[in-house]
Amino acid sequence: MSRFTRTTLRGRLTLLYASLLAAALLLYAGGASAFFLHNLFEQMDSSLDRDVETVEGVLSIDASGALKISAHDGEAGHGRHDQGYLLEVWSPGGELLYRTEQLNGQPLGPVPANLATGRQRAHSLQLPSGMRVRVIGRVHHMGRNNPLMVRLAVSEEPLWHEFREMVSILAIGLPVAVLLVAFTGYLVAARALKPVDAMAQRASRITAEQLNERLQIENPNDELGQLGAAFNTALARLELSFDQLQRFTADASHELRTPLTAIKSVGEVSLGMVGDANYYRDAIGSMLEEANRLTHLVDSLLTMARADGGRIQLHRTGVNLFELAKEACGLLDVLAEEKQQTLQVEGDIHAAVLADRTILRQAIVNLVHNAVKFSPESGSIRIVVGAAGKAAVIEVHDSGPGIPPEHRAHIFERFYRVDKARARAAGGAGLGLSIAQWAVAIHGGTIEVECPPGGGSIFRVSLAAQQV
Secondary structure, X not given: OOHHHHOOHHHHHHHHHHHHHHHHHHHXXXXXXXXXXXXXXXXXXXXXXXXXXXXXXXXXXXXXXXEEEOOHHHOOOOOHHHHOEEEEEEOOOOOEEEEOHHHOOOOOOOOOOOOOOOEEEEEEEEOOOOOEEEEEEEEEEOOOOOEEEEEEEEEOHHHHHHHHHHHHHHHHHHHHHHHHHHHHHHHHHHHHOHHHHHHHHHHHXXXXXXXXXXXXXXXXXXXXXXXXXHHHHHHHHHHHHHHHHHHHHHHXXXXXXXXHHXXXXXXXXXXXXXXXXXXXXXXXXXXXXXHHHHHHHHHHHHHHHHHHHOOOOOOOEEEEHHHHHHHHHHHOHHHHHHOOOEEEEEEOOOXXXXXXXXXXXXXXXXXXXXXXXXXXXXXXXXXXXXXXXXXXXEEEEOOOOOOOHHHHOOOOOOXXXXXXXXXXXXXXXXOHHHHHHHHHHOOOOEEEEEOOOOOOOEEEEEEEEOOO
């Protein structure tokens, strides 16, 4: 972990903002400086261009053919010495006709070979003395046969002095501006993140016994409000999970204790009684019945535990739903015969799905067992196999009393019973429908319940049909 990531979010935001601002200001300062320097040179070049025209106006040739300059000492107008102007005049043959004394014999560039170029654009030049000057050259015609090369220069030192002053101001002002903005940004970040600090402090006080607590949200429309809302939603889910876990633990403990208590009671009574072989056979049978109930409950709990842990791997093959329904009914024929009920399978004999046969059969068996358990004596159970669009459907119809509307949303919850006393007497633990729902869900299907007005219930399982 880098040092940057170890700092607080407030510090990282401030540093990032200050860095971006500094980079932007540096780019702006660089661009402004270049533009300012360019303008200074443009102004200097315009001034030189005007002054060389002034110089041309004071040049003349006397009667002897010698160059004559009307201005003081040959300068470009009055007072040009004071302004640092330097002048050279060359003949067509490359002969120096005039040079300002301040040049001390230093030429303003190479000696012109000819005058064909007409004029020289303004350019910078460093004299042998080290002085930098801006030079402009122009051919001046003194009559038809007397072209002269006039070169005028001025020192660049005032220009660079002005430029350095500007850069110095920027060099002092930019760091001060960045520091001020960084300090302001730090205060703004502290204020902006204050709700986060409040949420963190409140969240740190929430324990497993206080999952009903929620974070206070000042503005639900901004990003921090959305973060708080998401955290509150997570707390709600966590609270629900804890409640379900506690209810599951309590129900499982009760369900495990019931058969164990029955086995213990039968054993203690049998030990205190003197009876024949038939008496002890009945006592052992009662104990074995409770043991079977306990074994079934433990198997169901293990199935749910493996399902919650995601440790069950599906082995999908083509499964014929009609044959699977017939197989499930065959496993429950004996239980149905005891209650003189009829089991009937009808519908599409070719409906098939890609599924894990063992897990899907467990779901169908649980649904049919639930129908047998809650249907009355001499009742009927129908299993109908069909199709709905691209889905294969299997429906389990029973002739029981139906499910009240207020209970239909909860019947797939673990250990939930519509009639607790009746369900316990029938031997159910309230896990069959939960296991059926899980088995259908992992295959990507849905399970729903419908209770017609005339009585009974219809459990409908829909799965993606196998494409032939």
